[in-house]
Amino acid sequence: QVQLQESGPGLVKPSGTLSLTCAVSGESISSSNWWSWVRQPPGKGLEWIGEISHSGTNYNPSLKSRVTMSVDKSKNQLSLNLSSVTAADTAVYYCARFQWPYFTYWGQGTLVTVSS
C-alpha cells in the first residue's frame, strides 16, 4: 500500500517561499510513476501544480515561473518550492501519485496560509 505524507510550515509570509515535502512509503520514488502536487484553496476546487518523475518535470504554466520540484531518492520523498507567495497561494497542498492516466494515491494534505 502506497502512502504519502505532506509536511512543512503552516504559515508563510507574503513574498516568501513555500517549501513542502512529501514522504512516500510503499513505493520507490524512482518508479515509473509521476508524482504530483495539487492544491485546493479553502472552499474551492483543485489546481494541478506540476509533476516530477525520473524522466523530468512538468509544471502548470500559470505557476511555472515560481515552482520548483525535486526528489530526494535517499529519503524517498519529493519536495515543492513555491516562491514569491501571496494570499492567493493559501491552500491545502496535496501530493499524489499519478499512475497514468489518473491519480491513484493522495496524501492527506497540508494547509499552508500566507499571511504576515
Added chain:
Amino acid sequence: DIVMTQTPLSSPVTLGQPASISCRSSQSLVHSDGNTYLSWLQQRPGQPPRVLIYKISNRFSGVPDRFSGSGAGTDFTLKISRVEAEDVGVYYCMQAAQLPYTFGQGTKLEIK
C-alpha cells in the same frame, strides 16, 4: 489550457434516488493514442480526493457499481444509480489528455 465546466454546481438528492453530473471540456479529450482521458473524482468532507472513474467509464478498484460514467469527445456524465449517505461530497471531472491537467469546478452532492 483545457477548461472543464461542470453542471450543476450543487445537487440535492433524496436517498435512494439517482443523481447525474455533467462535465464539458473546451476541447476534445481524445488523446493522440486514441484514448479519452477523462476521469471522475470524489472528495468526501475533510478527505483528499479519490478516483472513481477513469477513461470515461472504467470504475477504479473498489468503486461500487452504482457509479457509472459515459460520454465522448467533449461531453461526459457521471451517474449514481441510487444515492447513499456515504456519497455526500464534491465530485470533480478531470482531464489528462493535455498538460496542464485541469479539473472541473466541482459539484456538491448533498442529501435533501
